[in-house]
Amino acid sequence: LLVAQRLPPLDFTFDDAAARARRRQQIDECQDLLDYLAGNRHGKEPLRYDEANTLVLLRLLGYLCAERPAKPADWRLPEAEREPRLCEHIRAMTVEPFNFHDGPLFRARMFRLAPEDHVLVVVVHHLIWDGWSFDLFYDEISSLYEAFRNGQPSPLQPLPVSYGDFAAWQRGWLQGDRLRAEVDHWRKHLEGHDEPLSLPADRQRPAKMSSTGITEWLDISKEMTDSLHEVGRRADATLFMTLLSAFYAFLWKHSGQRDLVVGTPVRARAHAEVERVMGFFVNALAIRQRVDENARFLDLVREVRTIVLDGFSHQDVPFEHLVRELKVPRDESRFPVYQAFFSLQDARQRPSQWGNLTHERFPVFQAGLAEDCSVWFVERSFGMIGSVSLNADIFNRETVRRYRDRFRRLLEAVADDPDRRVADLAMIPDVESEEIGRYSSVVGDVDLTKPVQSLFEAQAARRRKGEAIRFGGRSMSYGQLDGRANRLAHLLLARGVGRGTRVGLCLERSEDMVAAMLGVLKAGGAYLPLDPAFPASRLAFMVEDAGVGLVISHSSLAERHGCSADKTLNLDEAEAEMARQPATRPASAVSGQDPAYVLYTSGSTGRPK
Missing domain, CATH: 3.40.50.980 (Rossmann fold)
Incomplete structure (x- = not known):
């Protein structure tokens, strides 16, 4: 992962989260929790990453220690200005590079907005952390908070293995026959797919991607979430499979491409011994699906279910290793293999209390984006919260807002009637439809039998x-x-x-x-x-x-x-x-019935037609 980050467009490889507690609390207690988790429980065999030319060395040199703030941030600001200022500080934390040589690779800071309003912000590098690690983090803090508050020892059981044990096992596995068989599976799965995702962009793509994204939040109600669960049950599929199917339909409607590859994360914790270990276990799978716009949406879900289950059964090949094996040509303007990413995390069981301290999620934007388009959701007991992110190099914020609103409308159409053909699922919100209608209405007396160049020449005159x-x-x-x-x-x-x-x-x-x-x-x-x-x-x-x-x-x-x-x-x-040519209009016998252009689609088989 460290090597991959040095190769564009992977400039942002952080995880972040923030929890808000609305009551008076002792900061030292929270610091003690972080110190214990970092230095005693998950830091006994820590790793520091050094580079010698192109060689990455793993050393037992302490990395998972939290920064110790002398005191929480405390602003004497009007109430309306506190959260915007907090968001500025959080953004600064998420874009600040980590020091691989000296650490730490884990930042935690407590912000005080009022005597009984605190926000704990955690920013961690993916070298030592993944999304599941956050669930472990919340769960273990819940167990430790009350014990430390009452001066009691940790109630957590010792871990049977460390992340170093897993890293050593994986390194050996990467040299075996099974790895070659797994790589062959993915090579066959992706064979013939060499067309990048082509979404209509607002500006020309730069030669080198900046890895900067623009994000808009997307909240889904409990009622709609339950309806989407029911859609999945009708296809013997999960909510993840249903949402991923909607994402494929969404990408097809925008790009016109039927042969699509979407990246998605998997926990990659196949061994029970590592279930409680914090670290970077997650892997990315490149899931390829061909969209038939004439198929019912439920049939698309069934197809996605099959291909997802197949992918999950071959999830151990590290993505960066697969890219090397496939000999993907280097293109600094795009992410390799896939340019769209989808994620759903089930956080319904995540504890909302640490001892007697009730907390809630505080939204945090991730400024980095490696792909052109990314959609993620976190399911909670009250519904789903998620986001739509687009590549800031080629998209404007207004386009991101339109994509967010369109995806919400598409999910509404799926929940309303999943028996519809994919092509018939509504995606354009009413407000945008009205706007399109205003722009596309014919104003004035226009002779539509004339060729388009004649209409342009009249306007130019x-x-x-x-x-x-x-x-x-x-x-x-x-x-x-x-x-x-x-x-x-x-x-x-x-x-x-x-x-x-x-x-x-x-x-x-x-x-x-x-x-x-x-x-x-x-x-x-x-x-x-x-x-x-x-x-x-x-x-x-x-x-x-x-x-x-x-x-x-x-x-x-x-x-x-x-x-x-x-x-x-x-x-x-x-x-x-x-x-040297004349600037006057050339003589031409072209009529409005002559062909003006020729367009090719991707074709259902991947061959243009």
């Missing part, structure tokens, strides 16, 4: 100096866009493009992409979008299958589409030639 495109801090007027598209159209005509010619567009999002679309249409052709993010083999198939006569691209993308030089027009190399 009315607003020559009006802003048509804004991108990356640059803008282009209608007159400039129309002129550039006309020059490109003349150049395309000289290259043999004419009525019905199919022209590939392998371009990043930019002004040139829009000008190229219009230029192809003005020349009489039909454009074929070729996303540079797609695998080269997929782009090559689309070019050949569509009978593309020419590809418009940039020289930096030549290896992506693989077309020969005589069938490629690189805009960055053709600037001088384009500048």
Whole structure:
């Protein structure tokens, strides 16, 4: 995990949680609990992680010790300002890097908002902790709090093994025949899947992912949670399987991709001896599912149940080892294998009291995100609390809010009628539907028999100096866009493009992409979008299958589409030639009945069609 964190995009590998207690308490008692758990119970054979070149060494040098605050944070602020200030401090704790050489890798701090209002914040590095460790943490503090408060010794039984014992066992297992068989299983499971998740983004993807996410909370009522449980029972499935099925449907509705891979965590505590040991046991599974939009949702749940159970029976291969074995090409702009993540944690049995101290969960945002899209839930006795997170490099917060509201609406549709086809499940909330209706309503007298380029030219004539495109801090007027598209159209005509010619567009999002679309249409052709993010083999198939006569691209993308030089027009190399072309509209006999574009879907078998 330490090595993986050094390789983008894994910059954030923390777990965090906060508990709020609304009564007067002794801070020293809480510190004693943390010291005992860290230094006596789970820290007898601790690990510190050092690096020597590329070698990671494990040493018995004490790591699980909590930071000792001299006193709790205490603000003399108006009540309305206390929680926002607390959230600022929590965020600072979650983004502060850990020191692997000197430790600690566990931070705990108590914040006092009022004499009887305290928040305990815990931030832990995944090297020593996983989600199940938090459940153990809450459970053991519940047992220790009352004992230490009354001056009694720990009532906890000694642990039969340590995390070091598990690490030694796993290291030996990673060299065995069983591991090779397990890797072969996952290789077969993922064979042929080389298309990354492609959600409609707000901006161009950077070459290197920052691992920063934008999160919006999602609360699900007890009534809806019970209804989703019932949906699962009808398919002999769990709530986890039902929610994961909804997530697959959600991703299909946004991306149009039917062959999807979603990452999900598993506890990986197959041995009873490690059930009570805090440490990093969790593993990530890459669960692949093909979505049939014509199937009933209940049938999708049954399919997901089968594939999940199969994955859980092969959960011991560490994900980072699988990535190495699959020889996944390194791409710093995306997470390897899967770009969507789903998690459900059942915390209904988590104690709400530590001795005589009642506490409640305090929401904590996790700033880091390795994937493009992540949805997680924690089930409690009163329903579920969760979040929807998107990659901040390519999405805006408003998009995250829309995704959150759409996922809630989709869950409502699933709970209401799981016998519906996946394609018929409602996802757009009423408010957004009304907004779409306002934008899409036809205003004025528009001749819909005319080709789209003619409608654009009419708008450009009315607003020559009006802003048509804004991108990356640059803008282009209608007159400039129309002129550039006309020059490109003349150049395309000289290259043999004419009525019905199919022209590939392998371009990043930019002004040139829009000008190229219009230029192809003005020349009489039909454009074929070729996303540079797609695998080269997929782009090559689309070019050949569509009978593309020419590809418009940039020289930096030549290896992506693989077309020969005589069938490629690189805009960055053709600037001088384009500048010599007329800026006036070319003569064309194109009508509104001629093809404008060609689109490919993923195909139910994974082959574009």
